[in-house]
């Protein structure tokens with residue numbers, strides 16, 4: 001699939017936990033032309049990683065990434081670029097400064113502070129959210145991480161390319177969801193061909209059918225993109241009564 005998309009001049013990237021990133025798979029990703037590998041790493045110690053991600057695999061992931069650096073070096077390849085994605089929680093934010101040396105050690109080019117979108121399951125709870133509830137000590141940790149990343153020549157950003165601390169600070173806009181550009185800039189397609197407005201909506205909606213804006217097995221992308229469902233969704237998101245999944249965006253978590 002990666003090679004097919006690269007043959008059509010697309011930029012190709014995906015997120016992975018890298019638990020199964022073997023030497024053979026790493027080489028295959030390089031040969032296929034993958035542009036970026038985004039690795040979810042929600043802790044910088046084995047204990048926190050296991051608590052947040054529910055699997056005791058921190059050492060394995062780090063070892064896999066270190067080996068992947070070697071595989072890239074042997075292949076003389078600069079791609080895929082590796083980035084580390086850290087979902088910020090009250091439970092793990094103390095560890096974010098250690099993400100910088102870990103990124104250097106594993107050859108990552110950048111680190112990201114990811115928003116927590118919560119639905120009450122597991123650690124995805126309001127109590128764990130930092131959005132609008134960032135304490136001074138936590139803000140200091142993020143600023144220290146920014147400084148260290150800059151000194152190490154690493155990028156450090158947040159979801160939506162916002163600066164990390166800004167991404168945790170709610171706007172005072174009356175309808176912050178209206179700032180979302182996803183319904184005009186991208187589509188999210190499931191393996192069943194369903195076209196959704198974004199990757200966030202399916203995790204938080206209580207009415208999945210309401211976010212299915214078309215299906216690529218039955219309609220062309222053009223028909224879906226300009227169809228009534230998409231047009232209605234775009235209209236509603238600019239009002240005080242947005243589509244149901246959009247109501248938490250910019251209110252409960254960052255856009």
Ligand code: SF4
Pocket residue numbers: 177180181182183197198199200201245246247249255
């Ligand atoms: S759920 Fe959030 S991210 Fe998705 S389209 Fe609505 S406002 Fe945008």
